């Protein structure tokens with residue numbers, strides 16, 4: 016009868032024990048675990064903290080009792096192996112229940128001790144509200160602390176996969192989250208430009224993050240910790256998560272005189288055997304030559320640990336038959352709405368290792384473009400320039416990322432090439448993919464590069480290149496070009512290239528780009544076939560260039576906030592004398608809750624004004640809104656009207672403001688000299704009848720009306736079309752009046768977008784989008800403006816010139832001349848011309 020000892024009772028250890036028993040019913044199997052739990056779901060821990068996984072028991076996949084009952088494994092929790100005596104094949108164990116030690120002998124010893132979170136010697140790092148996340152006990156501590164103290168402000172140090180998962184889950188609990196990362200990017204396995212996509216997404220989620228900045232000190236101040244950064248910046252928080260990285264637990268093995276690999280992990284051969292033939296290692300602590308670089312590497316992932324366990328158990332029972340081939344670190348994480356995945360080698364590692372490679376980025380629809388909701392998957396492939404052998408891939412998107420990274424990982428694992436990607440036969444129906452999946456497309460695009468059909472330039476090569484020698488050609492439409500372009504680029508849209516080819520110089524390096532790289536490729540092919548030789552297409556297009564060259568971090572978004580003793584987050588700086596009044600909840604004689612969720616600007620602020628008008632001084636209003644812009648609007652509105660913003664809180668994307676009506680409620684702040692009455696009204700001259708401009712006019716006017724001051728809209732020339740009735744009475748007009756009538760928009764519902772109107776398609780899309788985003792239509796905004804008492808004046812002169820009659824205009828619109836406008840402007844401190 017064989018006797019197996021196993022150190023570590025989670026991914027590697029527990030799986031080995033289970034498989035051993037299935038293969039050998041007679042063996043004696045003892046599993047030591049120094050913690051209280053075995054076989055738990057470490058990967059689920061962040062989601063339990065965030066409350067996404069609700070039941071703690073769901074994390075505990077097995078217990079010592081269930082393991083004993085089902086597998087007859089002797090599980091010894093709270094038993095730590097403190098020494099391995101390889102000469103006499105025994106281990107020394109400390110029973111943490113009794114504090115006594117004992118010796119246990121083995122025939123074969125399996126070591127799966129995992130990796131421990133790094134805790135650098137930063138002053139103050141041992142404060143009790145600084146947590147790491149490795150096991151159920153750590154998670155219990157965080158969860159209990161959150162339940163008891165309801166922290167509001169979190170700092171996550173380290174932006175790896177676990178750090179970001181923790182950031183998301185704390186944010187999910189309603190905390191303001193700041194991430195501090197020493198590197199220039201989040202998620203180290205990604206290349207910079209792919210991480211840049213994640214940075215921009217984090218910004219959209221109101222997460223503060225500092226890149227290229229480390230923590231120099233943690234300093235306790237009552238219930239808070241002052242996190243001092245190397246840049247000198249200070250961040251206050253009431254919970255800190257340390258997620259700087261992990262290091263393999265190798266002390267036991269090292270002290271036993273067993274060989275470690277150059278990278279510090281436990282060195283094993285292809286049978287997972289250490290330098291001692293009776294001792295085997297697996298999981299996070301074990302180092303194995305990487306299938307691509309051949310260098311010893313640790314893989315900190317659950318999948319490889321579980322599969323190594325099965326292979327190891329097979330070999331232990333059946334003899335060394337199966338060989339381990341190494342892991343390529345295929346990993347995936349949810350970062351708010353995004354899915355981010357990587358496999359194999361990143362470009363930056365290959366560069367360091369001096370391995371020749373080509374990298375290329377494509378964007379492909381997650382499913383057929385004609386089926387609703389197709390969002391892009393951004394795929395970066397890294398491959399050999401000679402034979403197309405795949406080295407690595409990174410994918411970011413909303414859906415379908417998991418299956419695509421797995422397809423590519425499978426090919427990499429088998430030593431495959433980009434040509435294998437071209438041939439993958441995938442399941443296709445419109446809701447799931449396209450006839451050519453983005454993975455096939457990535458393979459085709461890579462093939463075009465290797466075969467010389469196109470040369471590519473990477474975003475950083477272009478960014479750092481000498482502009483004088485380049486002719487940068489933007490082949491997008493003029494509308495796209497106007498929305499943003501690379502400095503110095505010349506716009507000739509793809510379909511016009513053949514006609515305007517003379518404008519493209521032959522003596523310069525031609526760098527072509529489009530939105531995502533596809534039209535750029537078409538343009539490159541035209542030019543190359545017309546005799547241009549020095550032609551490059553920007554890989555990943557303008558999209559990646561814009562992401563990578565834009566601002567990456569998101570600093571100081573919570574700068575003007577502080578946590579008061581009542582636990583609420585307050586805007587502004589804490590003034591000692593004001594503090595007690597602000598926190599005195601007895602002031603709130605009557606708190607009224609209004610729910611403006613789903614409404615978008617300027618809806619919430621109008622609702623706020625309406626409800627505040629109903630309050631008595633001293634009463635408080637609690638307003639709940641999903642529009643992130645409301646945070647700034649509410650502050651500005653209170654400033655303008657003299658009301659007091661008590662707090663703004665956010666929870667799961669919902670913002671709650673508490674505002675107290677002041678005695679001078681709805682009275683703007685006083686002028687410094689009390690004798691001077693400064694004008695406070697607002698005037699807008701609306702000249703244009705572009706739909707977007709009309710919308711902007713109404714949004715500003717409605718917002719301005721909430722301050723309690725008079726707002727006047729003065730419509731001239733084309734602007735008159737905005738205030739025409741949709742069902743107009745028949746009126747007599749002269750010839751020119753009839754002509755203008757035919758050429759102009761009939762009413763607000765017929766207006767067109769100023770850009771990207773695309774024969775009316777653009778304005779239709781805009782209306783649909785507004786509807787889906789619950790933004791009021793233009794017609795509704797006009798009605799709201801009228802209901803809010805906004806004065807609408809039609810310019811008499813313009814009406815005469817354009818042949819518009821008073822009967823055609825909306826009821827309530829007044830007709831006035833320039834004097835009316837000037838009189839109103841005189842009383843205004845804001846006068847806009849739209």
Ligand code: FAD
Pocket residue numbers: 022023024025026027028047048049050057058059060061094095096097127128129130148149150177264267297298299300314315316317318320
């Ligand atoms: P572990 O599972 O960590 O088990 C090692 C055990 O050994 C520990 O319980 C430890 O207490 C015990 N031990 C150590 N020394 C001794 C000793 N001397 N005596 C007795 N017992 C000892 N991977 C993924 O692939 N996907 C994910 O989404 C993912 N998310 C994660 C989230 C978190 C929060 C964490 C912490 C890890 C995550 N991982 C994820 C990584 C994954 O959990 C690990 O790669 C995997 O658990 C490694 O297995 P292991 O057996 O090597 O170590």
